[in-house]
Amino acid sequence: MIKVRFAPSPTGFLHIGGARTALFNWMYARAQKGTFVLRIEDTDQQRSKKEFEEEILRSMKWLGFDWDELHYQSQRFDIYREHAHRLLDEGKAYKEGEAIILKMIPDQEIKIYDLIRDEITFDSSDLKDQVLMKSDGSPAYSFCCVVDDALMEISHVIRGEDHISNTPKQIMIYNALGWKVPKYAHLPLIMGEDGSRLSKRNGAVAVSDYKNQGFIAESLVNYLMLLGWSPGNNQEKTTLEAAVKKFSIKKVNKAAAIFSMEKLRWLNNQYFKEMKTDQLIEILKENLQERKVDMNLVDDAQFRELVDLYKGRLATLNDFYDWTDFAFVSDVKISDELKSKYLAAEKCEILKKLADALAGVGQFDASTAESVFKQTVESSGHTSKDYIHPVRVALTGKEVGPSLFHIMSILGKDKTVSRLNHVSI
RNA sequence: GACCCCAUCGUCUAGCCUGGUUAGGACUCUAGCUUUUCAAGCUAGCAGCGCGGGUUCAAAUCCCGCUGGGGUCGCCA
Numbered sequence: 001m002i003k004v005r006f007a008p009s010p011t012g013f014l015h016i017g018g019a020r021t022a023l024f025n026w027m028y029a030r031a032q033k034g035t036f037v038l039r040i041e042d043t044d045q046q047r048s049k050k051e052f053e054e055e056i057l058r059s060m061k062w063l064g065f066d067w068d069e070l071h072y073q074s075q076r077f078d079i080y081r082e083h084a085h086r087l088l089d090e091g092k093a094y095k096e097g098e099a100i101i102l103k104m105i106p107d108q109e110i111k112i113y114d115l116i117r118d119e120i121t122f123d124s125s126d127l128k129d130q131v132l133m134k135s136d137g138s139p140a141y142s143f144c145c146v147v148d149d150a151l152m153e154i155s156h157v158i159r160g161e162d163h164i165s166n167t168p169k170q171i172m173i174y175n176a177l178g179w180k181v182p183k184y185a186h187l188p189l190i191m192g193e194d195g196s197r198l199s200k201r202n203g204a205v206a207v208s209d210y211k212n213q214g215f216i217a218e219s220l221v222n223y224l225m226l227l228g229w230s231p232g233n234n235q236e237k238t239t240l241e242a243a244v245k246k247f248s249i250k251k252v253n254k255a256a257a258i259f260s261m262e263k264l265r266w267l268n269n270q271y272f273k274e275m276k277t278d279q280l281i282e283i284l285k286e287n288l289q290e291r292k293v294d295m296n297l298v299d300d301a302q303f304r305e306l307v308d309l310y311k312g313r314l315a316t317l318n319d320f321y322d323w324t325d326f327a328f329v330s331d332v333k334i335s336d337e338l339k340s341k342y343l344a345a346e347k348c349e350i351l352k353k354l355a356d357a358l359a360g361v362g363q364f365d366a367s368t369a370e371s372v373f374k375q376t377v378e379s380s381g382h383t384s385k386d387y388i389h390p391v392r393v394a395l396t397g398k399e400v401g402p403s404l405f406h407i408m409s410i411l412g413k414d415k416t417v418s419r420l421n422h423v424s425i
Numbered sequence: 426g427a428c429c430c431c432a433u434c435g436u437c438u439a440g441c442c443u444g445g446u447u448a449g450g451a452c453u454c455u456a457g458c459u460u461u462u463c464a465a466g467c468u469a470g471c472a473g474c475g476c477g478g479g480u481u482c483a484a485a486u487c488c489c490g491c492u493g494g495g496g497u498c499g500c501c502a
Contacts, residue, residue, distance in 0.1 A: 008502090011502070041502060043502080044501065098500095099500055117430070117431090120429070120430075121429090122429075123428085126429095131499085131500045135500055142502090160496095161431090161495080162496055164429060164496070165498070166497080186430080189495075195495090197495090226437065226451090227438095228438095229438090230438055232439080233439090233450095234438090234451075236450080236451055236452095254430075254431055254432090255431055256494085256495060256496090257438090260436055260453085262436085262453060263436075263437065264452095266453090273465085312466085388462065389461080399463080400463035400464075401463070401464090402462095402463085402464080404461065
């Protein structure tokens with residue numbers, strides 16, 4: 001029976017490396033029809049915070065990693081104490097003040113069986129005696145880790161590569177307790193863009209940061225699984241369900257991977273493009289609500305048109321409002337820079353003519369807007385090309401964007417006409 | 426420094442186990458097409474087996490060394 005665990009410490013938010021460790025544990029459990037345990041390692045009373053714990057659980061749910069069991073180490077202090085005292089009684093550990101410390105036995109060859117790296121060998125002579133219980137009566141990390149993994153019958157310990165050197169110490173603890181050592185899989189680390197350790201300096205680290213930036217869980221999870229693993233067949237975009245079917249821990253890479261925000265953005269955009277408009281509308285509205293955007297000036301039909309028009313260029317959900325903010329307000333703000341670049345007096349005159357012409361139109365849609373635009377501009381002796389940009393700036397406050405005439409249509413006759421009329425400098 | 430891990434385009438990777446590929450895909454980048462701009466899309470292109478020794482008819486693939494990168498060395502987890 002396969003049983004794995006993800007064991008975060010609530011001394012900070014769930015970070016991207018932790019999320020990947022959780023993902024591989026979760027995929028392994030689901031692929032093997034095993035059990036996935038979530039264990040909160042809150043032994044450090046000072047640094048552990050309830051808000052971090054809640055955030056970790058929230059992020060786990062958001063990512064779609066459901067767990068079968070949930071444990072808190074803070075509720076298991078009696079168990080750790082009991083086993084530490086047993087080792088004391090057996091003479092395998094000694095006291096130093098109030099602390100209980102395990103004696104290391106020298107000259108032992110310690111072999112770790114790692115699913116990803118095969119055998120790793122250590123010499124116990126290189127190890128220092130290990131603190132089991134600290135002077136303040138709380139258990140030390142390696143000790144509770146071993147006690148819990150053994151008692152919870154964890155079959156495979158899947159964790160980051162940074163734990164490789166903890167493993168021989170923990171094996172000495174297993175041996176002292178007379179317990180069976182689990183199998184291991186040490187995942188390669190995720191590095192920042194500059195090749196150094198992932199930190200706030202070289203990008204977002206918390207899963208919640210990615211959510212706040214407008215990444216969706218599906219693409220973040222998809223991207224994370226690509227770091228150190230491949231679904232095969234040159235496939236990259238995949239679902240968790242499909243990935244689980246193909247997942248093999250032995251196929252996980254050994255080398256550290258650099259996190260590429262650029263590729264994540266690309267993947268996120270792929271998800272938007274293939275998403276049903278209704279679903280995208282729903283999550284975009286949620287996003288706008290979170291950002292406290294007033295949506296009263298845009299009705300459902302307009303919103304849908306905006307989504308269809310802009311979804312191709314969204315790397316994140318947040319991009320949507322950055323592109324379409326002009327539609328949610330009664331008047332656009334146009335920077336002085338764009339005004340002087342596109343809205344000189346003679347341009348504004350034509351824009352006013354265009355406004356008048358558009359005002360007289362009965363059926364206001366993209367194709368009539370386009371023909372009126374061309375007629376007006378060309379009859380004044382100008383080319384369409386010269387006026388596309390000024391009009392776009394007048395209507396949206398931006399110099400780039402999708403089809404101008406569709407924007408007019410979404411904005412509606414009144415707003416289009418009034419914005420063209422009020423651009424005078 | 427000691428111990429340990431690792432090494433295919435700039436980046437993520439397939440191939441390595443079970444030697445024989447024009448070393449494949451993706452992101453980025455470049456060019457062209459498309460286009461009212463940008464983005465997207467389509468097409469084409471640039472770019473890689475860290476180095477040195479073996480083993481072998483044949484090495485990205487197996488072995489050794491070197492170099493380079495990373496991790497750990499807390500009564501933090």
